[in-house]
Amino acid sequence: MVTTGQLPPASRTDLSRPGTEADQHRLTTVALRELVPEPGWLRPVLLDAELLILVTGGHGTAELDFRALPCRPGTLLRARAGQVLRCLGPHLDATVVRWDAETLRGLDVDPDTVPAYRQLAGEDEDAVISEVTQLAVDADRHAGVPAAGSLLRHQLAVLLLRLALLPTVEERSVPRPEAETFARLCREVERGYQHTRRVEDYAMQLGCSVRTLTRACLAVTGRSAKQIIDERVALQASRLLAATDEPIARIGRRLGFPEPTNFGRFFTRELGVSPGAFRANRERPIPIRVVRPRPPADSPAAPGRA
CATH class of the missing domain: 2.60.120.280 (Regulatory protein AraC)
Incomplete structure (x- = not known):
């Protein structure tokens, strides 16, 4: 040893x-x-x-x-x-x-x-x-x-x-049903974020209502189900823009945006800068606005972790 x-x-x-x-x-x-x-x-x-x-x-x-x-x-x-x-x-x-x-x-x-x-x-x-x-x-x-x-x-x-x-920082208490629903949603989003951003589609996949998904997401993260889905898409876009040279229009298509203008509007709304500006600044430390990393899809307690 x-x-x-x-x-x-x-x-x-x-x-x-x-x-x-x-x-x-x-x-x-x-x-x-x-x-x-x-x-x-x-x-x-x-x-x-x-x-x-x-x-x-x-x-x-x-x-x-x-x-x-x-x-x-x-x-x-x-x-x-x-x-x-x-x-x-x-x-x-x-x-x-x-x-x-x-x-x-x-x-x-x-x-x-x-x-x-x-x-x-x-x-x-x-x-x-x-x-x-x-x-x-x-x-x-x-x-x-x-x-x-x-x-x-x-x-x-x-x-x-x-x-x-090892001991962890005490996490916010979340009712078990909401935590489990949130974890299930995260798993479905990981599988489907490139194909749909509609909360209704995920609710149908999980056999629950949009209201149930939104209530679970608010309880765990303080954000709506729609925000959780859009953040995951924006995070993937940010990863590809920062770490690859793949054309911006192709990245948009991979993430469900056939039209580059729609992808540009979505990305700008989520991050506050256009995809082109984000890529141009990728060699600088941390953009002004950042996408929050999503919790592990199979870890209901993840939101409290640093």
Whole structure:
């Protein structure tokens, strides 16, 4: 076991090699700088894997889905595939654990119970640093060993369970029926936001009334069901505008706007700037108005998490 409270310099370790269990369960440890193709994080990166990021040195800011999060040693970030990330700050270093959707299949752990942001301290920080370090060391030491994939999967599960059990800021009390309805709506929106923004369509899918959906959303977030749906569409548009070079009209079509003018009006209403202006400013830290990250679709308690 490595010494608690100390992390060695992170190095890339990839276990998805022929003949190992990681062929189906890809899990890697990398340094923060390896997440971006060019130095400087000139613009956000669209993530294609699940991440845990443990800051080990320096001070700066992480922009996760356009939300600015202060970072210093002991900061832990949980980022999901499909989100956009940019880290800013001189000499900001971190160890990154990266895995795909199949890595934890069959294990009794839900990575979405881990908050997106946490500043660790004391014994909790020591324990998490120790486990992340051990995972990185084992990944390097046992690379190519058939049993290594299973070992790392279980180490990751233990780490996520530990993080889920850490004390959290007290969340607003929400009646269980409203929380469950909101969670169901979030799941449906994730599946359907590219095809419809009508609350009526989601109410029909869920077998409830528009009033029920709106009441649930107001109880959990303080915003209406229509606002929740439109925010999810605007968030996806923002991700694609900031992290890709896909033409604006094509992004609009992907999100259900056949006419570019309609997409432009929608985006400007939601964010206060046009799609073109948003893209032109994507190399600047955090736009003036930002889209709030949506809670995990299967986590009713998510709105209270930082």
